[in-house]
Amino acid sequence: MKKALLIAVIAIFMSLQMCYAQKNQVSDYNLRKAYELFDQNDFDGSIKYVNMQLEETPKLSEAYLLRAHIYYLQDKYGFALTDLNMSIKNWNKKEDIQKSTLYWSRARVYVDLNELDKAIDDYSITYKMLLKEKNTELIHTVLYERAEIFYYMGDVEKADADYDLMLKHDETDQVAMIGLARNMINRGEYDKAIEMCNKCEKYDNTYEAIYSFRMQAYDKMGKTDLAIDDAILYIYYSENPVYYEYILKKHLTYSLAKVNKMINNNDDNYMWKMLRTSIYEWMYDFVKAIEEYNNIEKEYGVSADIYYYKSMCYSEIGDTDHAVAEITKYLEMGNAKDYYGLSQRANYYREAGRYDEAIVDFSQMIEVYPTYAYAYYMRGWCYELKGDDKTAMENYNAGIDVDKEYPYIFLMRGELYNKQGMKELANADFEEILKLDTVAESGSCRQYALHFLGRDDEAIEWMNKVIENDPENSGQYYDKACLFSRMGKTDEAIAALRISLEKGNRSFAHIENDDDMDPIRNHPDFIALIKEYKDKPIATINGDNDKQDEISNISEIPMKKMYSGVYEVECSVNGLPLKFTFDTGASIVTISSVEANFMLKNGYLTSDDIKGKQHYSTATGDIHEGTTIRLREIKIGDAILKNVEATVIDKQQAPLLLGQSVLERFGTITIDNINSKLIIKQ
Numbered sequence: 307m308k309k310a311l312l313i314a315v316i317a318i319f320m321s322l323q324m325c326y327a328q329k330n331q332v333s334d335y336n337l338r339k340a341y342e343l344f345d346q347n348d349f350d351g352s353i354k355y356v357n358m359q360l361e362e363t364p365k366l367s368e369a370y371l372l373r374a375h376i377y378y379l380q381d382k383y384g385f386a387l388t389d390l391n392m393s394i395k396n397w398n399k400k401e402d403i404q405k406s407t408l409y410w411s412r413a414r415v416y417v418d419l420n421e422l423d424k425a426i427d428d429y430s431i432t433y434k435m436l437l438k439e440k441n442t443e444l445i446h447t448v449l450y451e452r453a454e455i456f457y458y459m460g461d462v463e464k465a466d467a468d469y470d471l472m473l474k475h476d477e478t479d480q481v482a483m484i485g486l487a488r489n490m491i492n493r494g495e496y497d498k499a500i501e502m503c504n505k506c507e508k509y510d511n512t513y514e515a516i517y518s519f520r521m522q523a524y525d526k527m528g529k530t531d532l533a534i535d536d537a538i539l540y541i542y543y544s545e546n547p548v549y550y551e552y553i554l555k556k557h558l559t560y561s562l563a564k565v566n567k568m569i570n571n572n573d574d575n576y577m578w579k580m581l582r583t584s585i586y587e588w589m590y591d592f593v594k595a596i597e598e599y600n601n602i603e604k605e606y607g608v609s610a611d612i613y614y615y616k617s618m619c620y621s622e623i624g625d626t627d628h629a630v631a632e633i634t635k636y637l638e639m640g641n642a643k644d645y646y647g648l649s650q651r652a653n654y655y656r657e658a659g660r661y662d663e664a665i666v667d668f669s670q671m672i673e674v675y676p677t678y679a680y681a682y683y684m685r686g687w688c689y690e691l692k693g694d695d696k697t698a699m700e701n702y703n704a705g706i707d708v709d710k711e712y713p714y715i716f717l718m719r720g721e722l723y724n725k726q727g728m729k730e731l732a733n734a735d736f737e738e739i740l741k742l743d744t745v746a747e748s749g750s751c752r753q754y755a756l757h758f759l760g761r762d763d764e765a766i767e768w769m770n771k772v773i774e775n776d777p778e779n780s781g782q783y784y785d786k787a788c789l790f791s792r793m794g795k796t797d798e799a800i801a802a803l804r805i806s807l808e809k810g811n812r813s814f815a816h817i818e819n820d821d822d823m824d825p826i827r828n829h830p831d832f833i834a835l836i837k838e839y840k841d842k843p844i845a846t847i848n849g850d851n852d853k854q855d856e857i858s859n860i861s862e863i864p865m866k867k868m869y870s871g872v873y874e875v876e877c878s879v880n881g882l883p884l885k886f887t888f889d890t891g892a893s894i895v896t897i898s899s900v901e902a903n904f905m906l907k908n909g910y911l912t913s914d915d916i917k918g919k920q921h922y923s924t925a926t927g928d929i930h931e932g933t934t935i936r937l938r939e940i941k942i943g944d945a946i947l948k949n950v951e952a953t954v955i956d957k958q959q960a961p962l963l964l965g966q967s968v969l970e971r972f973g974t975i976t977i978d979n980i981n982s983k984l985i986i987k988q
Contacts, residue, residue, distance in 0.1 A: 336362065337369055349376045365396040368403050371411065378415060386415050406435035410448060422455055429455070445475055453485055462489050480506050484515040491523050499523040514544040521553055530556045531976065531985075538564045541581070551584075555778075558589050576606055583615065590780075590810030592619040610639040617650060624814045624840075626658040643674050652684065657816035661688040679709035683718055691819065695722060713743040717751045720758060733759060746771035748779055753789055762793055780809035788822035800831050807839045814840060861943030861986045865977075873977075875984055877942045879962060880910045886942075886962035888984065895937070895952040896963045902935065902954040911935060917951070940964075945986040 336359035343351040356373045359366060374389035390412040397405050413428035429452040436445050453468035466489055472482035483506040490499035503520035506513065521536035530553075537553040538561075554561040562585045568578045579602050586595035599616045603609065617632035633651045641647050652667035668685035675681065682705025690698035702719035705712070720735030739755035746752075750772050756765035769789055773782045783806035790799035803817075814836065817823060826832045865873040865888065873888040879897075882905060905911040917934040933954040940947045952962075976985040 334359075337366070337372070340369075340372060344372065344376065349380065352376055366401075367393045367397040367408070368401050370396065371403065371408060374411065374415075378411075378418075381418075383415050383418050387412065387419070390415060404435070404439055404441065406432045406439060406441065406444070409435065410444075413451070417451075417455065422459055425455060426452060442475065446472060446479060446481070449475075450481055450485070453482075457485075457489070462492065465489060478509050480509055480513050480515075484513075484519055487519045487523070491519060491526065494526075496523040496527045512543050514540055514547070517543065518547075518550075521550070525553055525556070531560055534561050534564060537561075538568060541577075542568070551588075554585065555588055558585055561585055562589075576602070579605075587615075587619065587622075590622075592622045592810075592812075595619045608639075610636050610641060613639070614647065614650070617654070621650075621654055621657070622810070622812055624812045626654050626815050629654045643670070645671055645674050645678075648674070649681075656684065656688055656691075657813060657819065659691075659815065659819045661692050664688045677708045679705035679712035679715050681705075682708070683712065683715040686715075687718060690718070690722065691821070695725070698722060711742060713739045713755075714751050716742070717754055720755070724758065746775055748772065748776050748782065753785070754792070757789060757792060765789060765793075778809065780806045780811040782806075783809065784811055784817075788820070791822055791825045794825060796826050796829055796831075799826050800829070800835060803832070804835055807835070812839075861945045863943040863984045863986070865982045865984050873982075873984070875942065877940060877962070879940055880905065880938050882908075882910045884961045886964050888964060895950055896955045897935070897937075897952045898961055899954050899956045901961045902933075942984070943986060 336355045340352045340355035340359065343349075343355065353373055353376055356369050356376075359369045363369070370389040370393035374386045374393060377383070377386035377389065390408060394405075394408045394412070397403070397408060399405075409428045410432040413425045413432060416422070416425035416428060429448060432448050433445065433452070436442075436448060449468045449472045453465045453472075456462070456465035456468065466486060469482040469485040469489075472479045472485075476482075483502055487499040487502040487506070490496070490502060500520055500523050503516050503523070507516050517536040517540035521533045521540060524530075524533035524536060533553050534557060537550045540550060541547045562582065565578055565582050565585060569575045569582065572578065579598065583595045583598040583602070586592070586598060596616055596619045599612050599619070603612050613632045613636035617629045617636065620626075620629035620632060630651060633647060633654065637644065637647045637651065648667045648671045652664045652671065655661070655664035655667065665685055665688050668681050668688065671678070671681040672685070682701045686698040686701030686705065689695075689701060699719065699722055702715055702722065705715045706719065709715075716735040716738045720732045720739075723729075723732035723735065736755040736758050739752060743750050743752040743755070746768060750768070753765040753769040753772070756762070756768060766789070769782075769786050773779075773786065776782055783802050787799045787803035787806060790796075790802060793799075817836065823832075863875055865875050874885050875888055877884055877886050884901065902911065915936045915938065917936055935952055935954060937950045937952050938948065940950055977983075
């Protein structure tokens, strides 16, 4: 929010600068010089000249305003507030500045000082002044900012009132519409939110926020595919889309089909192809993801990002050598001190048991970021795995010394204390974890602390809560396997490990070197399980369920609603363009005798396509006899159906009538009444 406000403030001050530059006053040199330096981002120099100006003209409101703005940009809100108060006190209408601007600026400072009631008061004064000044251009922004403050204060009704006021001033205000839609979603009024987004879409369908919020409403209603449709549009129109992954992950095969369609329909496909690799990764099809990255690299050239992501895919399939090679390329492309790149390579080394190489990278990480406990924790663990407990303890102590809020390093030190027989010190570390680790989410280690404190039932309960919050994450089940292994629950540990492997975990190098697995490592069932999954084709793991729902094509065809309530849709039959009527109550395909005769005379039907006679019933219940023919191909959008039996009916007004039972042979049929579309998923 602050970024958007700063942009608006800068625009105001640039206009002030232009106005002031047009003056021809003897005493304005210092202020004009201050504006010039401000424009060059020389804030210290600008303040120097503002101070000189105020020595000459101590009641110049505009000078205080400029200095307040500089302080605001420097996050010196107290100084900014003081100057704004002086600016308001000394304002006179002879200056080239509206008084509303002063109150507006002060309102923003109050926001950053978290004095929201005072901010609201100043926004209200500003709005009244803008009305009096007839400054309609700024009314939108002032009302929007006040509405946002009301929203964050939890006063949604007042926020709605401001959005309604925005629409009163401009009935096409899309920002106000989306603000109302967001509040409707928060109240659970999903239908109303969708209706508001649909209205907003009619004014400008490129406004990204429409799709961001409508996808949320559809998701809340359980309409996953419609939510994904909007997620795709949101990605398409937004320069920086966020928080869409959780929508796409809810139906991956459908998401993949939608992305494939975008790739087929657009020229600039880098973003969509990168998204497709992400979907392959979410499907745990890392081999396919690697192939896609290689294709992107051939088409668009080398990329540090591709090396980074590809290394992670190789790691997921247990190919440490290639993982290291790819992340090394990333580091060599100007990222030698990149903390995350070093972290990835260090972990690849650690998981493969290459502890000396891992220690080198973790040491580099500490040089880059000396106050981050994670690097000390991992380096200490490597030393411990090498059997050097003394150096491991030194690292754990050093990590805790720089960051006492990281639970895992207390866990590692506590375990080492246990190993050394220092039970009291160990328990103190485990108790510290219980204070720090209070959210059941991925990365939690509270369950281990509970186990070491002898509270196994609580440990299992916590582990299950972690899994409930992210049930598709293979790492959670691996943690459960580690926990049960430490508890001596062999069967439960192996069962949890199986689930982890089924969900895509292929980090065999890590499993083989993880001391958590030592209690079950020599068990025949453990050995057999690891061999079973090592021998499985990588791309098929965790793929069976999704492949049953595989969607290769999506067609979206406009529908025209007729007065009778049925829909008319364009299609082609044996290559002849026709329009068919979509009747959900029809059980067979019928074609009018006029179209059938035309097709026969013009070669669209042959004598081989005429099958014989068939009796059919009308809506009145009367039985009639008709000619049965074969339609070799019906094409609707990109969807094609072969060898469809149809009955020729005299006096049928519709050229072709298809019932829902027949259309379902295409795949999944969705009727989008809002956008008048027939959606066919094959």
